[in-house]
Amino acid sequence: MGETELILSLQNLTMRFGGLVAVRDFSLDIRYGELVGLIGPNGAGKTTIFNMITGHYTPTAGKVIFEGRDITGLPPWQVARLGIARTFQNIRLCREMTALENVLISFHPRVRASVFDAILPTPRYLREERRMRERGMELLSAVGLEKWAHFRAGALPYGLQRRVEIARALATSPKLLLLDEPAAGMNPAEAADLMNFIRGIRETFNLTIFLIEHVMQVVMGICPRIRVIDFGVSIAEGTPEEIKNNPKVIEAYLGEEALRA
Amino acid sequence: MKPNWILTLLFLLGLAAFVWWGDAHLDRFIWRILNFGAIYALGAVGYTMINGVTGQFSLGPHGFMLLGGYLTTLFMLPLHQKKVVWLFTPLSWPFNQFTLPYWGFILALLAGGVLAVLAALVVGIPALRALRGDYLAIATFGFGEIIYVLACNFMGLTNGPMGIKGIPQYTNLAWSVGALVVLTYAAVRLKNSSFGRALRAIREDELAAESMGINVFRHKLLAFMFSAFCAGVAGGLMACLIGTITPDLFRFFMTFYLLMIIVLGGLGSISGAVVAGFIFAAIFEALRFVDTAVVPGTRMVVFAVLLILVMLFFRRGLFGREEFTWDWLLGGAKRAWRWAWARRS
Numbered sequence: 354m355g356e357t358e359l360i361l362s363l364q365n366l367t368m369r370f371g372g373l374v375a376v377r378d379f380s381l382d383i384r385y386g387e388l389v390g391l392i393g394p395n396g397a398g399k400t401t402i403f404n405m406i407t408g409h410y411t412p413t414a415g416k417v418i419f420e421g422r423d424i425t426g427l428p429p430w431q432v433a434r435l436g437i438a439r440t441f442q443n444i445r446l447c448r449e450m451t452a453l454e455n456v457l458i459s460f461h462p463r464v465r466a467s468v469f470d471a472i473l474p475t476p477r478y479l480r481e482e483r484r485m486r487e488r489g490m491e492l493l494s495a496v497g498l499e500k501w502a503h504f505r506a507g508a509l510p511y512g513l514q515r516r517v518e519i520a521r522a523l524a525t526s527p528k529l530l531l532l533d534e535p536a537a538g539m540n541p542a543e544a545a546d547l548m549n550f551i552r553g554i555r556e557t558f559n560l561t562i563f564l565i566e567h568v569m570q571v572v573m574g575i576c577p578r579i580r581v582i583d584f585g586v587s588i589a590e591g592t593p594e595e596i597k598n599n600p601k602v603i604e605a606y607l608g609e610e611a612l613r614a
Numbered sequence: 615m616k617p618n619w620i621l622t623l624l625f626l627l628g629l630a631a632f633v634w635w636g637d638a639h640l641d642r643f644i645w646r647i648l649n650f651g652a653i654y655a656l657g658a659v660g661y662t663m664i665n666g667v668t669g670q671f672s673l674g675p676h677g678f679m680l681l682g683g684y685l686t687t688l689f690m691l692p693l694h695q696k697k698v699v700w701l702f703t704p705l706s707w708p709f710n711q712f713t714l715p716y717w718g719f720i721l722a723l724l725a726g727g728v729l730a731v732l733a734a735l736v737v738g739i740p741a742l743r744a745l746r747g748d749y750l751a752i753a754t755f756g757f758g759e760i761i762y763v764l765a766c767n768f769m770g771l772t773n774g775p776m777g778i779k780g781i782p783q784y785t786n787l788a789w790s791v792g793a794l795v796v797l798t799y800a801a802v803r804l805k806n807s808s809f810g811r812a813l814r815a816i817r818e819d820e821l822a823a824e825s826m827g828i829n830v831f832r833h834k835l836l837a838f839m840f841s842a843f844c845a846g847v848a849g850g851l852m853a854c855l856i857g858t859i860t861p862d863l864f865r866f867f868m869t870f871y872l873l874m875i876i877v878l879g880g881l882g883s884i885s886g887a888v889v890a891g892f893i894f895a896a897i898f899e900a901l902r903f904v905d906t907a908v909v910p911g912t913r914m915v916v917f918a919v920l921l922i923l924v925m926l927f928f929r930r931g932l933f934g935r936e937e938f939t940w941d942w943l944l945g946g947a948k949r950a951w952r953w954a955w956a957r958r959s
Contacts, residue, residue, distance in 0.1 A: 407825060433827035441825075447818035449935065450811070458815045461808045462827035468836060471807035472800045482808060525827055 366415035390576030398585040438527035448507025459524035652790035655891025660844025666882030668837040669817030674754035677761035680864035682726030682846030683853040689722035703769035730846025765861035777860030785855035880931030885938035
């Protein structure tokens with residue numbers, strides 16, 4: 354496997370909060386176009402790993418290499434501009450704004466017109482604004498949300514809010530999409546629906562996806578490669594089949610119930 | 615869409631006609647209240663941009679108003695008056711060398727605004743980068759107090775606590791309402807633009823906004839600078855309306871007034887800030903008898919009670935976060951007409 358094929362390389366990441374080691378010596382390579390799942394029990398450090406990638410935390414030790422560039426410690430907005438977008442475990446939409454406006458926020462960093470252009474407004478700004486709205490609607494149509502474009506995001510049902518959040522992440526034109534428990538709080542039917550949706554956008558937008566999941570069936574059904582962590586330490590990696598039968602994983606994550614089943 | 619544009623144009627023409635007539639013929643008492651209303655509204659429009667739209671709790675606009683007020687005064691005060699006022703400490707160069715004629719008033723106001731923006735950069739770059747919420751409020755409050763103390767002690771520029779008198783009273787409705795219209799237009803454009811969406815996103819969820827690539831610090835600074843500019847211009851207009859200026863004119867109570875106005879109008883609503891600014895000026899004068907009847911300052915008690923009532927019954931203020939639109943007004947008029955028509959018998 355050549356270095357150039359790697360989109361993301363996490364090298365010996367460690368995150369300490371005072372005396373607590375949330376993540377210890379975590380390494381992972383993700384190639385272009387892969388769909389990798391990260392699973393682990395509650396409090397295993399999954400979201401902490403995401404936060405280190407996106408710059409919300411600066412790792413205590415270790416490096417984050419994105420497309421061959423060391424991005425460790427860059428602020429989140431710069432990381433986002435390089436092409437890493439994320440969603441959050443507990444949906445973080447701008448609830449008072451419409452679904453379309455939420456998507457337009459992600460276009461803002463690439464607006465070339467100045468504040469004065471926007472205030473006057475100059476034709477240059479108006480052109481950009483019109484183009485942004487068109488692209489926002491296109492994107493919402495691509496994810497099947499055009500009907501809801503002008504609804505207040507906070508008023509949408511939970512499942513749709515999740516999709517708006519993903520659409521907003523897609524609007525940043527990411528190369529790598531980080532999804533933090535996208536199926537959290539969904540029933541099995543909704544979760545299955547969402548997984549089809551994620552598979553769909555991966556093909557449409559030619560994305561690499563790194564996904565945290567809690568619902569086992571979900572991640573087993575969609576990710577060809579799965580990494581398992583427990584108490585901040587990697588304990589296994591492999592295909593869903595391998596993971597399912599790994600005694601360490603069964604012990605740490607699936608527990609006794611799974612052994613009986 | 616089109617008819618609304620025409621309505622706006624008609625409204626502006628009507629407003630211009632009223633201002634032109636009012637400056638010449640309006641009762642001086644009412645004329646003065648309207649001027650104060652426009653000035654408060656202008657300060658509030660800027661203030662709601664940082665406090666309401668961006669959701670960053672600043673308590674510093676009185677400092678920016680003070681800077682704008684003094685710089686405008688130093689530009690406009692006639693030379694003979696400059697000789698009379700600075701008795702103990704002579705006025706510093708270059709202000710002892712020149713004065714601007716009437717047409718220079720716009721330059722003086724702009725300079726006041728620009729000085730306030732520069733001060734906003736000095737305060738905002740460290741404060742907005744590191745602080746939010748209560749801590750930002752305390753830091754900006756501290757800035758306002760520092761400016762006050764400086765104004766009391768830089769005798770060579772401000773004549774200290776004795777203040778400056780004899781400022782030409784250039785402010786009239788044309789100036790105050792004109793500045794209000796221009797900066798309100800800018801505020802509405804800003805709020806509804808892509809930049810405004812970024813500001814609102816920061817209010818709603820800062821973490822999400824920065825995860826989408828928005829440079830949160832730069833946008834907070836943008837809103838802070840806009841609010842400082844409005845406050846600086848408002849300060850200049852106020853100095854040239856009253857005709858005297860002392861550091862006490864711009865103490866914390868001024869920020870408190872503006873805070874009441876933007877809460878009354880609805881945090882984040884620009885049209886709300888404008889409407890509430892005029893309402894505030896009117897009530898403020900209407901309650902003057904309370905001060906003379908009881909003890910000075912009683913009307914602030916009445917205001918505090920009013921504010922509590924607003925919080926209890928209109929928690930989101932007059933406008934919430936919405937803006938005034940012609941559709942809303944026409945829709946309301948249509949509904950009222952239907953209601954009246956249905957009950958005509």
